Amino acid sequence: MRTGDGVRAKTSRLMPAPGRRGWGVPVLTLALLLTCSAAGLAPRGVADTVAVAGVSVDFSQEQGPLWHGERYNNFTQAKTWQSARASDVAYLNQVGLHGKVYRAWAKVDWCGGSTTSCTLSSDPASPTGDVAGYLADASAVSDSVLLNLDVTGLIQQGKPPAQAKPVIEEIVKTVKTRYPKVKYLEAFNEPDAPQNRGFMTPDKVYPYYAAFYQVANEVNAELMPNTPLRIGGPAFFELDPTWINKFLDDYAADTDPAKRLDFFSYHGYVEFGDMATVQDPHFYKDDPRQVESQHARLQSMFAAHHVDPDLPTFVTETGVYPGLLCDDCADTDPTTTTTPWSTSDYVRQAAGAASVLYWYGNQPDTYAFNWVTRHSSNERKDEFVTRGPGCTSITAADRTTTTTNCPNGPVENTFTPYGNSLLMQSMMKTKKVSATSDSLTDKGLGVYALAAKDKTGASVMVWNYQDTNSGAFHATINLSHLPSNLSGRPVDVKVYRVDQNTSNYYSNPNDTDQAKGHLQQVDERTVTSTGNYCYQAELGPNAMYLVLFTPMSGSQGAK
Structure with a gap:
């Protein structure tokens, strides 16, 4: 099978997702734990009606090149x-x-x-x-x-x-x-x-x-x-x-x-x-x-x-x-x-x-x-x-006349939520690894997950596709067998989000400030682990997160 030329072997591709009117924008909580359980972890301020979702990422289970x-x-x-x-x-x-x-x-x-x-x-x-x-x-x-x-x-x-x-x-x-x-x-x-x-x-x-x-x-x-x-x-x-x-x-x-x-x-x-x-x-x-x-x-x-x-x-x-x-x-x-x-x-x-x-x-x-x-x-x-x-x-x-009737458009150098989702995918690493969700229906609604690694670090994307529904999730994401270049040393963790109020130019259509439409980093911290991480994300309807892990010193190739 040809690769690298518009034809690939059995690998996955995907992109991210965004949010919905009326849903808050809580900062992702990243817990430095060896393991964590979905049960009983709903944080303060999360309604009882929010469902619990579990995502498991195993960096030791490689699945070929990530489809970009x-x-x-x-x-x-x-x-x-x-x-x-x-x-x-x-x-x-x-x-x-x-x-x-x-x-x-x-x-x-x-x-x-x-x-x-x-x-x-x-x-x-x-x-x-x-x-x-x-x-x-x-x-x-x-x-x-x-x-x-x-x-x-x-x-x-x-x-x-x-x-x-x-x-x-x-x-x-x-x-x-x-x-x-x-x-x-x-x-x-x-x-x-x-x-x-x-x-x-x-x-x-x-x-x-x-x-x-x-x-x-x-x-x-x-x-x-x-x-x-x-x-x-x-x-x-x-x-x-x-x-x-x-x-x-x-x-x-x-x-x-x-x-x-x-x-x-x-x-x-x-x-x-x-x-x-x-x-x-x-x-x-x-x-x-x-x-x-x-x-x-x-x-x-x-x-x-x-x-x-x-x-x-x-x-x-x-x-x-x-x-x-x-x-x-x-x-x-x-x-x-x-x-x-x-x-x-x-x-x-x-x-x-x-x-x-x-x-x-x-x-x-x-x-x-x-x-x-x-x-x-x-x-x-x-x-x-x-x-x-x-x-x-x-x-x-x-609508067909709008190409000539937009005095404030087109806007340069500013993505829609869809464009920001593509930008997120471009930030993913190169080797796809196992990422599974327990909250995805047979019609493809619910929580999706994608993860990858390479010698520069690791990445995880999760999103909650709801179409016109209002389902929200408190997602607990367990990461195991992190690459050797992320274990036992300081790791920089950056978190990005697209939803109704974040990285969304249309969150306030009367505000023409382009900055609100740029991809927003919502969290950054330094952590250390022996090989496992756990973090929790509040996934409103159609909300999406990207989490990047980068070794801060003494990095070596991922294994």
């Missing part, structure tokens, strides 16, 4: 939030969020319809926007770039694959020539989405996909790049066996010896009880654990079509708020009211995305991409604060 899912991410399209993109890239690189793979979006009009020459625009005011700057920024923020090119518009216009192919080739060849970090080419974007089903049917997908793999082969042969293009797709809207099996049927029937499928891609937000009519939605936000079996289901379909069951799967978008979905939907103008602006949805997105990615991360050969640095219309998906106080069009009906 924060390094797989999405840009919005070239013309969206152009003014903020360069500073966003600089900030991401500065704080440790340089990517492994970033997904960027090509458009069929980038070459003006020409099939013989192409000049990528560098003018932000042009119809396509500053495409040259967009691709340069994507290359600067990531080790490699996945270029998505959707041709459903050409299909809707009635262009057959033979007419679409020259358009695809001119764009791909021009981009690959100028931007060698473009490594992956993804054909289509949600060809099976409800809005496309008036002109798209399962049998139409593969003939156009074949044009894509032919282009990839021809561009590789002509340019002979150091990093050849890899081709995949078709970025299905959901994991629908009808569409997937037809695509694989056609791939199996293709007799071209040069046919290629280097990765399979789809989007992870929802599955429908009635997939044919796209009715009865089962949103991942209500049950993130439903993604747990997806890789096994795909493997069965791959094997049935004589496709390598270990074919990498790219979930090139995922999260808990597809489209304009919202829970706290009564967005109000912060310039005229003191009502918090969708604050519960922001922390739900951070906690929910962490939980969905946790279950994807337990599946081999599966790579889920975060969505998105700045969204064009739904603020819940933003990693950077994009629609600050003063945005006057933030109702569901008007």
Whole structure:
């Protein structure tokens, strides 16, 4: 199995989580104990209704490299939030969020319809926007770039694959020539989405996909790049066996010896009880654990079509708020009211995305991409604060106009709770170790845990995903067999938190001070142990903690 190249062995990935309106922000209590019991440890001030949770971390049980899912991410399209993109890239690189793979979006009009020459625009005011700057920024923020090119518009216009192919080739060849970090080419974007089903049917997908793999082969042969293009797709809207099996049927029937499928891609937000009519939605936000079996289901379909069951799967978008979905939907103008602006949805997105990615991360050969640095219309998906106080069009009906109606947005160098959760994950160590929780339901609600170590120290993340529920936990976290570089010597312990009132720009939407949106350290102390620690955390609904352990002197490699 390839590693370090967009493909990994059986390791886990995940991200963190945040809080909820009305829950306090008690400082994490870290007790210097050899062991501790969950029973009878609820601290003063914690209501009797708060449940008790137990988390066990064993640093002697290594589980391979930690999956750093924060390094797989999405840009919005070239013309969206152009003014903020360069500073966003600089900030991401500065704080440790340089990517492994970033997904960027090509458009069929980038070459003006020409099939013989192409000049990528560098003018932000042009119809396509500053495409040259967009691709340069994507290359600067990531080790490699996945270029998505959707041709459903050409299909809707009635262009057959033979007419679409020259358009695809001119764009791909021009981009690959100028931007060698473009490594992956993804054909289509949600060809099976409800809005496309008036002109798209399962049998139409593969003939156009074949044009894509032919282009990839021809561009590789002509340019002979150091990093050849890899081709995949078709970025299905959901994991629908009808569409997937037809695509694989056609791939199996293709007799071209040069046919290629280097990765399979789809989007992870929802599955429908009635997939044919796209009715009865089962949103991942209500049950993130439903993604747990997806890789096994795909493997069965791959094997049935004589496709390598270990074919990498790219979930090139995922999260808990597809489209304009919202829970706290009564967005109000912060310039005229003191009502918090969708604050519960922001922390739900951070906690929910962490939980969905946790279950994807337990599946081999599966790579889920975060969505998105700045969204064009739904603020819940933003990693950077994009629609600050003063945005006057933030109702569901008007949300698509907010890109031009935010006098105090976008805000530079300031993350949403979701963005801060990614920053937390980037601070985790490199070797994953055993971390288990006794308070996680079969629907993936409750307390999650992740832990890792390396020669620089150790790290633990815990969060309480509750969706719209109000469950809170007093969590007792036992850490055993700490690495040798943390045992018997002074250790610096730092604690960070994201919740309703902490590391949350929207905790007070009328306050434009950016500092309240930065990741907050809420505790620091020096401790010494012989190999075991115990600490206790108050996990309000959708609250998340990161605890870092760093040896203060005489550090040696972790064992």
